[in-house]
Amino acid sequence: MPRLLILGGTGEARELGESLAGRADLTVTVSLAGRTARPAAQAVAVRVGGFGGAAGLAAYLRAQHIDALIDATHPFAVTISAHAATATAAASIPLLALRRPPWRPVAGDRWLNVADRDAAVAATGSTPRRIFLALGRQDLGPFERAPQHAYLVRSVDPVDPPLQLANATYVCARGPFSEADDRALLGAHRIEAVVAKNSGGAATYSKIAAARSLGLAVIMIARPAAPAVPTVETVAEAIAWLDHDHTLAAAKDRGV
Numbered sequence: 744m745p746r747l748l749i750l751g752g753t754g755e756a757r758e759l760g761e762s763l764a765g766r767a768d769l770t771v772t773v774s775l776a777g778r779t780a781r782p783a784a785q786a787v788a789v790r791v792g793g794f795g796g797a798a799g800l801a802a803y804l805r806a807q808h809i810d811a812l813i814d815a816t817h818p819f820a821v822t823i824s825a826h827a828a829t830a831t832a833a834a835s836i837p838l839l840a841l842r843r844p845p846w847r848p849v850a851g852d853r854w855l856n857v858a859d860r861d862a863a864v865a866a867t868g869s870t871p872r873r874i875f876l877a878l879g880r881q882d883l884g885p886f887e888r889a890p891q892h893a894y895l896v897r898s899v900d901p902v903d904p905p906l907q908l909a910n911a912t913y914v915c916a917r918g919p920f921s922e923a924d925d926r927a928l929l930g931a932h933r934i935e936a937v938v939a940k941n942s943g944g945a946a947t948y949s950k951i952a953a954a955r956s957l958g959l960a961v962i963m964i965a966r967p968a969a970p971a972v973p974t975v976e977t978v979a980e981a982i983a984w985l986d987h988d989h990t991l992a993a994a995k996d997r998g999v
């Protein structure tokens with residue numbers, strides 16, 4: 744039976760697994776990096792942990808007789824996406840990237856678009872402000888260079904060790920959040936600016952909508968460049984690629 748590997752860690756990867764779980768013509772495994780202590784449940788088989796670089800991933804694809812790879816990782820997870828492109832070329836199997844479109848500003852948004860985390864730190868300015876960091880734990884370190892601000896940090900798992908910042912408050916919570924919840928959170932902490940990555944998707948948009956309704960500035964970190972590989976934006980398009988773009992038919996022709 745053809746074997747599909749999904750590189751996951753996103754809601755889209757989980758939804759894709761759910762959509763494919765009942766299929767009798769396909770064996771599906773989702774791969775997680777292992778960053779989250781209690782990851783959300785998946786509907787298909789799960790493997791956890793790094794592969795050991797692009798060469799390790801290529802070796803895994805061959806050893807597990809994987810016929811197609813869908814890279815459904817987060818748009819900011821650039822290393823694993825680059826490895827996916829290199830490894831699938833080495834293993835001669837098809838690759839599809841499932842990547843949600845970025846958010847676009849709408850009327851009322853006060854976005855300052857910046858290229859990366861360092862530019863976001865610089866954009867916070869020298870005047871002390873109350874700032875909500877809606878970022879992953881691995882993104883927070885550079886903000887230690889701007890200790891003049893008071894920070895509110897929300898993350899799924901505790902930030903451990905805490906940041907070297909005198910004025911930081913931590914909230915542990917797993918989304919999705921509602922706009923009303925985030926408005927209440929930003930209001931309760933008298934937040935003046937939000938720093939966010941342009942992740943796209945509905946699950947983490949609430950803070951952007953809440954900032955808009957409160958008239959707050961958002962320092963929006965642009966997406967890094969993605970590898971030039973076939974890319975779709977929705978789970979339905981990814982399933983169509985599997986079913987209609989001859990990906991599975993080609994695997995069956997090879998006698999899988």
Ligand code: NAP
Pocket residue numbers: 750751752753774775776778791792793794795796797799800815816817819820821822823824826879881940
């Ligand atoms: P990254 O910087 O692109 O990858 C770093 C290393 O982590 C990779 O080289 C690989 O290790 C391992 N890795 C990453 N994703 C993996 C996966 N799905 N399965 C197995 N190994 C994986 O990744 P990241 O930005 O740290 O993100 C890690 C995971 O969290 C991703 O799966 C991503 O979808 C999810 N995530 C990331 C963000 C974000 O903002 N970056 C947000 C939400 C969710 P080896 O080289 O050893 O193979």
